[in-house]
Structures are given as C-alpha cells and as structure tokens.
Amino acid sequence: MKRPPRTTDATTTTEDDAALDATFEALADADCREILAAAATPKTTSELAEDCDIALSTAxxxxxxxxxxxxxxxGVRFDPDGDHAAEYVRDAADAAIELDDDGVALTVDDEGADPLAAALDAPGVSAD
Known part of the structure; x- marks a missing residue:
C-alpha cells in the first residue's frame, strides 16, 4: 500500500490510524532502521539491499x-531508456511520541528532509 505524498511538514498518526502500528513495527526492526539510514538519498530496493547487506527479498x-x-x-527514477524504477528516500527528520488520555500519538516531522531535492541530487538525475 503506497501512502499519498505528504502535504505538510509533519504527519501525526494515532490509535485510529493503521500507520501507527506499522511505524512502531518498522522502528523495532533492525533491517528497517538500517534501510532508513541508507535511504538518506533516493535508492532503489536493489541498491538498499546492497547497501544494507541484506537479501533482496528481505529488502x-x-x-x-x-x-x-x-x-x-x-518516487520514480526515470531512465532515458524507458525502464523506470521505484526509488525510496527517508521522509523523516524527527519523531515524537505523545501519551495522553486518548492513547498514543506519533508525530513524524520531515523538516530538513526534502525528497525532491534529494532526488535531484542523486547521481544520473538532471532537472534539465
């Protein structure tokens, strides 16, 4: 399931949002944390698997x-030959957990993380 692009600088997930459990599950997983670290710049799943030294199926x-x-x-990596590939980039710079009477809320802030700028800085990508 692909999530829609973020339209604000922060995303908050709460008990009513399925993304809350998925986010905590991902943060508890060492491979996911390693992928997040490697995804500082846009990379395909194959590149992430190689950088993280994990099996492609695991990646x-x-x-x-x-x-x-x-x-x-x-995002999409456009290839001049027409073989476009999905690529991924970390979309978070900070996260905060809030506990209150309503339950748990997780706010992920992308301040400083600009996937478009990172994509344009990727090797072989040109804005021309």
Whole structure:
C-alpha cells in the first residue's frame, strides 16, 4: 500500500490510524532502521539491499512495511531508456511520541528532509 505524498511538514498518526502500528513495527526492526539510514538519498530496493547487506527479498518486504509509514517516501527514477524504477528516500527528520488520555500519538516531522531535492541530487538525475 503506497501512502499519498505528504502535504505538510509533519504527519501525526494515532490509535485510529493503521500507520501507527506499522511505524512502531518498522522502528523495532533492525533491517528497517538500517534501510532508513541508507535511504538518506533516493535508492532503489536493489541498491538498499546492497547497501544494507541484506537479501533482496528481505529488502522488498522491509521497504513494503516502511512504505506504509510516514518514514519512507516512494518516487520514480526515470531512465532515458524507458525502464523506470521505484526509488525510496527517508521522509523523516524527527519523531515524537505523545501519551495522553486518548492513547498514543506519533508525530513524524520531515523538516530538513526534502525528497525532491534529494532526488535531484542523486547521481544520473538532471532537472534539465
């Protein structure tokens, strides 16, 4: 399940939001945390698997989980030959957990994380 692009600087998930459980599950997983660290710049799943030294099938599962959270953004890497590929970039700079009478709320802030700028800085990508 792909999440829609963020329209604000912060995303809050609460007890009523399925992304809350997925986010906590992803943060509890060492491979997901390693993928988030490696995704400082846009990378394909294959590149993430290689950088994190994990099996490609594992990387696909972890990226799928992370894609259900506000932590990872999906984009498209355009290839001049027409072979476009999905690429992923970390879409979070900070996270805060709030506990109150209504339950748990997780706010993920992307301040400083600009997936578009990161995509344009990626090797082989040009805005021309």
């Amino acid at each position: 696909y599962r972890k990226v799928e989980l992370l894609s259900e959270t506000p932590l990872l953004a999906e």
